[in-house]
Amino acid sequence: MERLRLVENPVDRLARTVEALLVIASKPLSVEELAAACEEEAERVETALGLVASRFREGRSGVVLEHVAGGYAFRAAREAADACARLVERPIQRGLSQAALETLAVVAYLGPVSRPEIARIRGVAADSAVAGLVERGLIGEAGRARDGGAVRYETTPLFERVFGLADRSELPDLDALAGDVEELRSRLEDVAARRGA
Amino acid sequence: MAVAVRELPLDLDAFEGPFDLLLTLVLREELELRDVDVAEIVVAFVERLAERQALDLEACGEFLVLAAALLELKARGLFPDEELDLEGLDPEEAAEELAERLAAYRRFRAAAGWLEERLEAESDRFFRLGPAPLAPVPARPVARQEPAQLAGALRALAAARPEPSLGHLVLTYPPVSRFLDRFRDLLSSRGRFAFDREVDRLSRIEQIVAFLALLELRKQGEAQIAQAGPFEPITVWNASAS
Numbered sequence: 001m002e003r004l005r006l007v008e009n010p011v012d013r014l015a016r017t018v019e020a021l022l023v024i025a026s027k028p029l030s031v032e033e034l035a036a037a038c039e040e041e042a043e044r045v046e047t048a049l050g051l052v053a054s055r056f057r058e059g060r061s062g063v064v065l066e067h068v069a070g071g072y073a074f075r076a077a078r079e080a081a082d083a084c085a086r087l088v089e090r091p092i093q094r095g096l097s098q099a100a101l102e103t104l105a106v107v108a109y110l111g112p113v114s115r116p117e118i119a120r121i122r123g124v125a126a127d128s129a130v131a132g133l134v135e136r137g138l139i140g141e142a143g144r145a146r147d148g149g150a151v152r153y154e155t156t157p158l159f160e161r162v163f164g165l166a167d168r169s170e171l172p173d174l175d176a177l178a179g180d181v182e183e184l185r186s187r188l189e190d191v192a193a194r195r196g197a
Numbered sequence: 198m199a200v201a202v203r204e205l206p207l208d209l210d211a212f213e214g215p216f217d218l219l220l221t222l223v224l225r226e227e228l229e230l231r232d233v234d235v236a237e238i239v240v241a242f243v244e245r246l247a248e249r250q251a252l253d254l255e256a257c258g259e260f261l262v263l264a265a266a267l268l269e270l271k272a273r274g275l276f277p278d279e280e281l282d283l284e285g286l287d288p289e290e291a292a293e294e295l296a297e298r299l300a301a302y303r304r305f306r307a308a309a310g311w312l313e314e315r316l317e318a319e320s321d322r323f324f325r326l327g328p329a330p331l332a333p334v335p336a337r338p339v340a341r342q343e344p345a346q347l348a349g350a351l352r353a354l355a356a357a358r359p360e361p362s363l364g365h366l367v368l369t370y371p372p373v374s375r376f377l378d379r380f381r382d383l384l385s386s387r388g389r390f391a392f393d394r395e396v397d398r399l400s401r402i403e404q405i406v407a408f409l410a411l412l413e414l415r416k417q418g419e420a421q422i423a424q425a426g427p428f429e430p431i432t433v434w435n436a437s438a439s
Binding site for chain 1: 255258262266298301302304305306307308309310311312313315316319320321322323324325326327
């Protein structure tokens with residue numbers, strides 16, 4: 001008995017505990033949360049997470065560990081996506097309209113942001129788009145602008161999870177998105193060439 | 198999307214290419230807006246729309262916003278020197294702000310496009326969703342309790358409740374017979390009496406019972422009743438005496 005305990009790798013044991021915690025959680029767990037539940041040092045939990053990640057990865061397991069929405073969570077392997085789609089509905093991400101996506105983009109980049117501010121950027125009222133996104137759980141209320149000011153909204157951890165982002169800093173740079181200057185230039189030259197011809 | 202506004206091809210005097218490019222050139226001031234015929238852009242869009250069967254509201258809305266912004270930008274640009282102090286707004290500033298807003302809108306449209314692509318790329322991600330009843334704090338231990346206290350509390354609950362008193366609901370009034378006897382005595386001793394004076398100091402309910410007794414006497418033929426008019430004093434006399 002005594003001998004057996006000496007052979008066991010303590011990180012291995014911690015990794016099994018972390019697996020257990022992740023399988024019962026329905027939201028991503030941060031290193032701090034895991035450490036508190038395991039009553040362990042955060043550093044050791046991170047080591048254990050590395051072990052879990054090597055075991056649960058695409059191509060090796062049907063369950064995959066991912067770093068998402070500020071924590072760690074299990075998700076289905078991508079190869080099982082078709083079977084998963086036959087089993088469950090995904091009302092959160094299904095049928096997002098252009099208006100909803102634009103509103104979501106504004107909230108993701110500028111949040112916390114109020115409805116009037118969203119409307120100013122989009123040029124049209126944002127009420128129904130905001131209400132729809134709140135209902136889907138992609139954005140949520142984040143206090144008021146000032147005392148008694150307009151309600152402000154920001155994206156939820158669920159947003160990061162649906163879009164597969166570890167956090168909001170993974171969103172691409174807004175200025176880079178607006179259009180590559182070089183690309184615009186080449187299109188311009190293209191048009192000029194056609195006119196000349 | 199039935200009609201992509203950004204890819205709407207334009208063939209104007211000053212410009213040829215997609216609408217998107219026109220917008221970019223205007224915003225970067227590489228194209229003079231005064232040379233652009235906005236009406237032609239509208240015509241091009243309407244023609245494009247007419248080719249389609251279904252009306253794409255989304256595209257129409259986007260086009261309206263963009264065309265209106267272009268028009269306003271152009272209108273302000275056409276009067277650069279005039280004193281056009283619109284609500285204290287400097288036309289230069291207003292045009293600048295408008296251009297700024299158009300640029301901001303374009304950025305967020307691009308961001309929305311990125312989100313859409315991302316959603317498509319991540320369409321094969323499935324994960325567990327549900328309420329997460331995580332215990333944030335361990336439950337506080339309950340202080341030691343005396344079992345006898347619990348038994349006492351239970352006993353108090355088990356005791357039969359007293360019948361509720363309905364005393365306040367009961368209307369107490371004397372029997373009609375009491376007034377019958379009294380009025381008969383009066384009739385036999387005095388022959389007649391004034392009803393009002395007899396019941397003057399009684400309570401309202403007693404007065405009613407007394408009046409019932411009076412009607413009973415009349416019905417039995419023991420008394421005669423007279424009243425000069427409504428609310429006048431009632432006189433009662435012995436029927437056999439008259």
